[in-house]
Amino acid sequence: MMKPLLMGDVIALARAMRAAPEAQRAALIAQVFEDARTAADFARHMHKTHPRLGNGSVMAASAGYPQVPEPWLTDRDYCRCLRDIFDVLCDC
Numbered sequence: 187m188m189k190p191l192l193m194g195d196v197i198a199l200a201r202a203m204r205a206a207p208e209a210q211r212a213a214l215i216a217q218v219f220e221d222a223r224t225a226a227d228f229a230r231h232m233h234k235t236h237p238r239l240g241n242g243s244v245m246a247a248s249a250g251y252p253q254v255p256e257p258w259l260t261d262r263d264y265c266r267c268l269r270d271i272f273d274v275l276c277d278c
Contacts, residue, residue: 188222188242195244196271201253203267211267214251215274221247 199218203211226242229235240246257264 188219188226188244188247191244191275195248196268197256198245198248198253199271200264200267201256202248202251203270204254204257204261204264205252208263211270215271218244218247218251219274221250 199215202218203214206214221239222242222244225236225239225247228239229242235241235246238250240249259265
């Protein structure tokens with residue numbers, strides 16, 4: 187199980203999504219969540235952070251993907267990325 191999410195995790199993932207082509211963004215959410223779970227399991231069993239995926243947080247897992255600088259909330263595409271993440275979280 188990955189670490190609980192904080193707003194910084196959501197922002198990091200949205201920044202990575204904003205850097206990705208729109209058609210790949212839904213898959214990126216799923217991949218980053220899977221990377222975070224993999225890293226958390228590794229950390230729990232090995233008692234150290236995963237060398238590539240980090241500490242089990244979505245923020246650390248997102249760091250492995252290209253990211254744009256944090257956009258203003260007037261950036262509609264960025265807001266759509268945030269919305270898509272919250273949609274996934276609300277469906278859990």
